[in-house]
Amino acid sequence: MYTSRYRKLQVARYSALPDGGQELAGPDPQQAPLRVTADHYRIAQMFDGRSSGEAICARVEAEFGTRPSRRALEAFAAQLAVTGVLLAGYAEPLPSVTLLEPQLDTRVDPADSGPLLPSTAPGSLTGPGLMDGLLEIVTDARREQKPPLLQLQPRLWVACGRLLNWPLHSPLTALLFVALLLALVFGLQQHYLRGAVSLLLLRNPLHLLILLPLAWAVLQSFSAAARAAAVADFAGVAPAIELRLNELHIPHLRVDTSGPVERAPLAQRLRIIGSGLSAMGALMGAGIFCWFLSHSTHPLISAYSLACAVVGAGFLLFRLNPLVRRDGYFLLAQWVGIADLREQAGAAWFNYLRRGWVAQKRVLPKNVLRLYWVLVGLYFAVLIYFWSLSLRLFLRHYGGAGFVLLVVMGVIVSQTFKTTREGSNLDLGAVKRKPWYKRRAAWLALAAIVAAVPYRYDPSGDFLVLPGARADVRALISGDVREVLVKEGQAVQAGEVLARLSDDEERAAVASAKAKLAKLNSDLALAGKGGKAEEVSVAESAVETARKRAEVSAEQAARLAAAYKRNSVTAQEYERMRGQADIDKRSLEEARSRLNLVRSAAASDVIASIKAQVGEAQAALDYAQTQLEYTQIKAPIAGRVVSGSLQFALGAYLNRGDQLATIESTEQRLAEVKLPEAGIDQVQVGKSAWAKVWAFPSSSFGGKVLSIAPNAEDGPYGKVVRVQVELQDPDHRLLPGMTGNAKLQGHWYPAAVVFTRALVRFFLVEVWSWIP
Numbered sequence: 001m002y003t004s005r006y007r008k009l010q011v012a013r014y015s016a017l018p019d020g021g022q023e024l025a026g027p028d029p030q031q032a033p034l035r036v037t038a039d040h041y042r043i044a045q046m047f048d049g050r051s052s053g054e055a056i057c058a059r060v061e062a063e064f065g066t067r068p069s070r071r072a073l074e075a076f077a078a079q080l081a082v083t084g085v086l087l088a089g090y091a092e093p094l095p096s097v098t099l100l101e102p103q104l105d106t107r108v109d110p111a112d113s114g115p116l117l118p119s120t121a122p123g124s125l126t127g128p129g130l131m132d133g134l135l136e137i138v139t140d141a142r143r144e145q146k147p148p149l150l151q152l153q154p155r156l157w158v159a160c161g162r163l164l165n166w167p168l169h170s171p172l173t174a175l176l177f178v179a180l181l182l183a184l185v186f187g188l189q190q191h192y193l194r195g196a197v198s199l200l201l202l203r204n205p206l207h208l209l210i211l212l213p214l215a216w217a218v219l220q221s222f223s224a225a226a227r228a229a230a231v232a233d234f235a236g237v238a239p240a241i242e243l244r245l246n247e248l249h250i251p252h253l254r255v256d257t258s259g260p261v262e263r264a265p266l267a268q269r270l271r272i273i274g275s276g277l278s279a280m281g282a283l284m285g286a287g288i289f290c291w292f293l294s295h296s297t298h299p300l301i302s303a304y305s306l307a308c309a310v311v312g313a314g315f316l317l318f319r320l321n322p323l324v325r326r327d328g329y330f331l332l333a334q335w336v337g338i339a340d341l342r343e344q345a346g347a348a349w350f351n352y353l354r355r356g357w358v359a360q361k362r363v364l365p366k367n368v369l370r371l372y373w374v375l376v377g378l379y380f381a382v383l384i385y386f387w388s389l390s391l392r393l394f395l396r397h398y399g400g401a402g403f404v405l406l407v408v409m410g411v412i413v414s415q416t417f418k419t420t421r422e423g424s425n426l427d428l429g430a431v432k433r434k435p436w437y438k439r440r441a442a443w444l445a446l447a448a449i450v451a452a453v454p455y456r457y458d459p460s461g462d463f464l465v466l467p468g469a470r471a472d473v474r475a476l477i478s479g480d481v482r483e484v485l486v487k488e489g490q491a492v493q494a495g496e497v498l499a500r501l502s503d504d505e506e507r508a509a510v511a512s513a514k515a516k517l518a519k520l521n522s523d524l525a526l527a528g529k530g531g532k533a534e535e536v537s538v539a540e541s542a543v544e545t546a547r548k549r550a551e552v553s554a555e556q557a558a559r560l561a562a563a564y565k566r567n568s569v570t571a572q573e574y575e576r577m578r579g580q581a582d583i584d585k586r587s588l589e590e591a592r593s594r595l596n597l598v599r600s601a602a603a604s605d606v607i608a609s610i611k612a613q614v615g616e617a618q619a620a621l622d623y624a625q626t627q628l629e630y631t632q633i634k635a636p637i638a639g640r641v642v643s644g645s646l647q648f649a650l651g652a653y654l655n656r657g658d659q660l661a662t663i664e665s666t667e668q669r670l671a672e673v674k675l676p677e678a679g680i681d682q683v684q685v686g687k688s689a690w691a692k693v694w695a696f697p698s699s700s701f702g703g704k705v706l707s708i709a710p711n712a713e714d715g716p717y718g719k720v721v722r723v724q725v726e727l728q729d730p731d732h733r734l735l736p737g738m739t740g741n742a743k744l745q746g747h748w749y750p751a752a753v754v755f756t757r758a759l760v761r762f763f764l765v766e767v768w769s770w771i772p
Contacts, residue, residue, distance in 0.1 A: 004048075004087070004089050005049065005089050005092070006050060006051055006052050006092045007047045007049070007086055007088060008086070008087045009044050009047040009048070010085060010087050011024045015033070020037070021038050022038070023036075024041075025085070026085045031084050034079060034080065034083040043060055043076065044085075047077070047086060049087075053070060053092065056073065074095040075095075077094070077095050081095065148243060149243045150243040151241070152241040154228050154238055157239075158225075158228050159229075160229075162233070164226040164229070164279050165230055165233070165275055167278050167281075168278055181281055181284065184285050184288040184289060184292075188288050188291070194295060198295055198306050199310075201300060201303040202307055214304065214308070215308050215311040218308050219280075219283065219312065220252055220253045222283045223276055224241055224253035224255055225279070226276065226282070227239070227272070227276060229275070230274075231255060231256075231272060234264065234268035234272050236260070237261070240256040241255055242254050242256070257272065266337075270331060270334055270335060273330045273331045274327070276319060277320070277328070277331070280312050280316035281316060282312075283308060283311075284309045284316060285309075286309070287305045287309025287312060288309045290302070291306040322342075322372065322379055323342060323376060323379075341372060345368075345373065450751060451751055451752035453750070453751045454749070455750065455751040455754045455755075456747070456754075457747060457748075457753075457757065458690075458746050459675055459680070460675075460679075460742060460744070461673045461676060461720065461741070461744075462673070462674050463691055463725070463739065463740060463741065465693070465727075465735065465737060465739070466669075466670040466671060466672055466724075466736060467639070467664035467670070468664075469637055469668075470662060472662055473636065474657055474659050475655070475658050476656065477627055477631065480572065480652065481499055481501060481650055481652050481654065482500050482501060482502050483499060483650070484647075484650050485498055486498050486499075486646075487647070488647065489640055489641065490640065491640050492638065492639065492641060493638050494635055494636065496635045497632045498635055498661065499633045499649065500631060500632055501632075502631070504576065506627045507628060508580075508583070509583075509624040509628075510621065513620045513621035513623075514621055517617040517621055520617050524607065539591070539594050539595040542595070545591075546591040549587070550581070550585050550588040553581035553583075553585075560574050560577045636663060639664050640663070640664055642661065642662040642663070646660070646661050668726065669727045669734050670724060670725065670727070671725045671726075671727050671742060673742045674715055674720040674721075674722060675722075676715070676718060676720055678761060679746070680712075682747055683705060683723055683744045683746070684705065685706065685707065687744060688744075689703045689704060689745065690702055690703070691727055691740055691742040691743075692740050692742075693734065694738070695733075695740075696733060701727045701734065702727070703725045705724075705744060705745075706725060706726050708723050708724075709722035709724075723744065
């Protein structure tokens with residue numbers, strides 16, 4: 001709680017020194033006391049809680065004859081704050097510890113001529129502030145004791161970095177850059193299967209060994225070049241580029257951003273911070289673009305390009321973390337003008353801060369708090385989504401090696417988070433805290449309660465909407481389509497005529513079969529009594545007429561056959577003439593048979609033969625009538641007509657068996673769910689199911705499980721089992737072929753079991769297989 005308007009001296013223990021000075025000690029016995037001269041002690045007493053910094057400078061000038069600079073006074077106040085004997089006021093925060101560093105005190109820059117920047121310590125007021133080296137991400141490099149491995153010349157790096165920093169020149173170029181990135185990502189998403197195939201080329205351990213150092217070198221080069229160019233262009237100083245070893249003894253490039261860079265105007269600082277993000281975006285975009293150029297001609301090069309793009313996207317996501325002192329957090333803190341945004345937002349959220357001199361708190365604008373926590377929520381939602389995708393990819397394609405790689409990556413990330421959770425200026429005057437399990441006892445109890453809450457595990461999988469029944473509509477005879485009677489999507493009944501084929505030949509065949517049957521019936525009657533002279537004459541004349549007609553038809557059929565071989569006539573014309581020749585030939589044979597019957601009375605065996613011919617003619621008539629009926633294409637089942645080419649079918653020639661359309665029943669709507677094999681133990685016939693299609697994401701369609709396939713089959717990401725589900729769709733919104741995701745009712749377990757199911761199965765199956 002603040003006790004005064006301005007800073008106030010509060011000493012726990014005094015000790016007089018032989019030279020007249022004082023030894024000042026704070027409340028923390030572990031903190032070393034501060035020894036000051038008598039004059040400095042008099043100045044320290046001027047921090048009485050009622051005097052501002054300007055007033056103290058005036059009092060010092062009046063009492064000692066010399067007016068101190070504000071920087072010198074703030075540096076002295078910082079020493080008192082470190083010792084723990086100076087309290088902040090609600091109108092005047094504590095100074096930054098960076099004021100105590102010799103580098104900042106001895107270096108004179110034009111940027112130092114302006115007013116003193118507000119502090120970055122928790123409890124400080126809104127202002128741009130110093131950032132302990134604007135972008136020294138892990139620790140402030142000014143405290144590093146080890147010399148760099150190599151000092152690099154900045155000229156080439158700056159030239160290359162300027163190509164990466166073009167989005168930083170204006171908001172318009174930044175928006176254009178984001179639009180280009182989104183376009184590239186969208187294009188890659190349209191070819192995600194090809195991209196997955198490219199990445200799978202790197203499954204070979206040798207390719208992985210090449211990829212890791214290559215991706216790291218490209219990542220470091222892009223980042224260092226962009227940062228160096230930003231420092232040169234926006235701070236006006238020559239950047240210092242060094243090759244160092246990080247905590248894991250991995251070489252990395254570091255660009256010094258302390259000194260003048262820290263004190264640059266706000267717009268320049270924002271651009272310098274954004275250079276790291278633009279570099280990662282440029283790496284991602286360049287990798288995707290190279291993949292588009294080379295994936296069809298140079299598969300291995302395209303695979304490495306896409307892998308580097310994925311690495312760039314991952315580090316871009318990491319650097320955007322608003323909870324870690326990385327580029328994204330610095331950019332937001334500088335933009336809103338609150339240097340200790342994370343600490344103050346956390347204090348506002350939990351209404352709790354540590355005790356000591358850093359336990360100063362102020363009310364932040366509500367819009368800033370809302371913006372910060374919305375960004376935090378969005379970031380973690382995206383992070384969880386991509387982490388789950390990466391986890392599935394590594395475990396399915398790399399097995400145990402992928403698990404080990406993920407653990408190593410987790411260690412690296414956790415160590416980075418650990419070293420970046422706070423700046424060095426946030427640990428001053430901290431008192432001993434309770435053990436972590438005592439401080440988090442309430443959270444642990446809450447976690448235990450949540451873990452024991454009953455939760456039903458509902459396995460899910462991709463599904464495809466199926467019709468209740470489906471039947472193909474095919475031509476049963478050959479012919480050209482003369483008439484189409486329905487449209488696509490029209491509901492039809494079983495047996496309804498959908499289209500008609502040409503039926504000239506079939507009608508002629510029916511007429512001929514009827515005439516032949518009538519003639520044979522007449523011959524049968526005549527055979528019993530014999531014929532008269534005039535009947536014999538008529539029969540002879542009929543034979544002669546039939547003979548001439550048969551000869552003419554045969555000659556025409558022969559000419560058309562030759563023309564058909566030369567493609568001079570159509571197949572329909574040739575078939576029609578050949579059929580006519582066969583009919584005329586049969587007519588000649590029938591005329592001769594009748595003449596023989598008329599000339600003499602038939603014996604009993606002749607009559608039996610005629611009866612047999614009558615039966616044959618009746619069968620031929622039935623067949624001809626069936627063929628004529630086949631010219632009408634009918635619906636085999638009731639449902640809706642499905643055919644994208646039905647509207648263009650008029651005039652088309654169909655061979656026997658060619659498909660004209662498909663009929664799908666709408667009385668029952670089914671879905672085939674491809675369920676991963678790990679969840680099939682939860683599914684039972686008759687259990688409930690829920691499905692959501694991409695077309696209607698806000699609607700859920702209930703149903704029940706009808707059947708489970710007897711075997712597992714290969715899926716895009718492993719083995720799957722087909723489960724057929726009946727869905728309730730009273731409004732007929734679901735169309736066959738639609739896709740989405742379905743959940744099937746499972747069993748109840750404690751929540752901890754449900755959410756660790758995949759991990760437990762991995763240890764019980766995969767890790768178990770590693771044990772000798």
